[in-house]
Ligand SMILES: [Zn+2]
């Protein structure tokens with residue numbers, strides 16, 4: 001998309017508004033369908049006209065000069081999409097608004113919609129089914145989208161005689177020319193509905209609450225959007241439905257957090273258990289699992305349980321469960337316990353309770369401690 005609009009129009013970057021206009025006029029004449037009725041010319045005409053659109057507008061041009069591209073057309077919901085949407089009158093003047101003559105269809109595609117749904121972490125890990133309840137536009141069942149009373153027919157427009165378009169002369173920057181435009185009487189449809197459907201007021205659709213079940217795949221994350229084709233609003237006058245986008249919001253879990261496809265948790269282990277070794281039972285999403293704490297386990301040690309994480313949304317297999325052990329130092333010792341601790345310290349030649357620790361020998365490069373894999377340090 002990185003097109004140089006100045007190059008396209010063949011002008012210098014400091015060209016005046018007059019020069020830009022002049023250059024465009026020259027190009028447009030060459031490429032005008034009257035002189036050059038090829039598809040390539042039409043394409044180039046679009047490009048040239050678009051460049052002119054930007055450079056002839058002071059604000060757009062300033063923005064283009066500053067950023068190297070024009071302000072992004074906002075992609076997203078409700079956008080009809082389609083090439084040069086919202087594009088200048090000049091183009092329509094040349095090629096006709098309806099894009100090639102003939103009456104337009106009344107039918108228009110329904111809008112896309114976006115709704116959020118909340119699920120638990122466990123459901124994100126394994127997938128689930130969710131009932132969606134949404135107010136939307138649905139096809140009118142009285143007229144079946146036709147927008148007119150059943151049994152009636154639209155009448156051919158008398159203004160345009162069914163063509164949907166009328167021609168009239170206009171003055172453009174290329175001089176006086178004939179232009180076709182949508183017939184104002186029938187709005188380009190070529191016919192007029194004389195008896196609009198009473199239920200939908202001639203829209204072909206009505207608002208209703210609908211509810212349906214959606215399968216949410218295993219491995220979805222907070223923020224994952226699922227596209228449900230045809231679940232958006234019903235179109236106008238029998239047009240196709242838009243799509244519904246379901247945005248997944250995953251509720252926080254008391255114990256586990258998700259990092260990629262892994263599940264993380266922090267667990268407190270008493271100093272004595274960490275020192276002597278033990279087995280610990282954990283309630284996982286797959287049921288109770290037991291893991292071993294080896295004697296001499298340090299605080300910050302991470303136990304990995306393979307394959308107990310989330311299913312991978314794309315691909316197969318599952319992530320891991322990682323449990324970081326947080327060794328807790330006993331507090332509030334009674335006399336007997338304090339005595340035992342002191343004895344232990346003495347036996348281990350760590351008798352520093354009444355002295356001071358020499359920093360040398362105790363400092364170490366605690367890289368692993370700071371390089372902690374858990375970003376949320378909630379010990
Ligand atoms: Zn109706």
Ligand SMILES: [Zn+2]
Pocket residue numbers: 157158159160161162163164165183184185186187188189190191
């Ligand atoms: Zn008409």
